[in-house]
Amino acid sequence: MDMNKKDPRKISGERKGLYYIGMGMSAIGVVLFLSVFYYAFTGIGGSGMVEPDFGFMKNGFIGFILIGAGGFVMNLGAKGAAGSGLVLDPEKAREDLNPYTSAAGGMISDALKEVEVLKKSGEEKAEIRVRCRHCRELNEEDARYCKSCGKEM
Secondary structure, eight states: OOOSSSTTTOHHHHHHHHHHOOOOOOOOHHHHHHHHHHHHHHHTTTSSSOOOOGGHHHHHHHHHHHHHHHHHHHHHHHHHHHHTTSOOOOOHHHHTTHHHHHHHHHHHHHHTTEEEEEEEOSSSSSEEEOOOOTTTOEEETTSSSTHHHHHHH
């Protein structure tokens, strides 16, 4: 196996790093945004009851901007440049979103294992069988109760 070829189902280290940087930016933004409420309720940001000073409000605006920018950077790291819509290239988007589509394909194949399609010998028509959730016996497609354990399908 070629060690230089990367697995398309894995997210690269750079994208993971970008995701965590975005998460950190969002966390700092939330702390800055919530600090406005702390300053407002404790009176630390102002000079008392006579004349309030609203200089602490800039933390809220900076925090709000950091939350949005952090969300964008997280999305960029998670889905890649093309997958998040920053680069309009459908082929690159498929490549960037491959870890998610392969995970979805794995879930679909797991679900299809529960319904088996059996071909009768000599016939073209496929017979569909459904597996019982309780005893795992294969039953007819339209069966309401399991032929083995008798429980409802």
